Amino acid sequence: MNSTKVSYLLLTISVILISEYFEPASSDESLYRSVCAETKHPECIQLLQSNPNITNAKNYFDLSGFLLDLAEEKAKEGHNAKLELTEDTMTASYDAKVAGDGPQYCVEALTEVELENPPINQVVGLLSLASFFAINHLD
Numbered sequence: 001m002n003s004t005k006v007s008y009l010l011l012t013i014s015v016i017l018i019s020e021y022f023e024p025a026s027s028d029e030s031l032y033r034s035v036c037a038e039t040k041h042p043e044c045i046q047l048l049q050s051n052p053n054i055t056n057a058k059n060y061f062d063l064s065g066f067l068l069d070l071a072e073e074k075a076k077e078g079h080n081a082k083l084e085l086t087e088d089t090m091t092a093s094y095d096a097k098v099a100g101d102g103p104q105y106c107v108e109a110l111t112e113v114e115l116e117n118p119p120i121n122q123v124v125g126l127l128s129l130a131s132f133f134a135i136n137h138l139d
Contacts, residue, residue: 031058031060033045036048051066054066
């Protein structure tokens with residue numbers, strides 16, 4: 001899974017968590033597993049289980065913070081995709097195209113918790129698509 005998609009998945013998870021805030025975890029299931037189930041993304045548990053801060057979070061507020069930290073870290077890794085532009089346009093094109101998936105995940109998560117979809121999702125989706133087409137012209 002590329003880092004852009006990971007960043008958007010983590011952002012989606014964080015949006016879901018914000019609605020729960022300080023609610024404690026149930027005794028039979030960890031918070032991150034519960035949230036991963038809500039995302040309906042099978043790769044979620046695999047992505048998060050290696051981070052001890054996330055797996056040991058005691059409330060949704062802490063978990064949200066840890067997820068946002070991880071999202072920020074992955075976003076920085078995704079920045080390297082820009083560097084690929086001069087070396088590997090095929091990979092850069094793919095990364096730009098899948099970056100547009102993130103806003104859609106956000107829309108779905110926001111709709112699920114009955115929150116308004118911010119216009120930034122449309123902007124990011126459009127910019128991702130525009131980047132994809134621009135990169136395709138480099139070949």
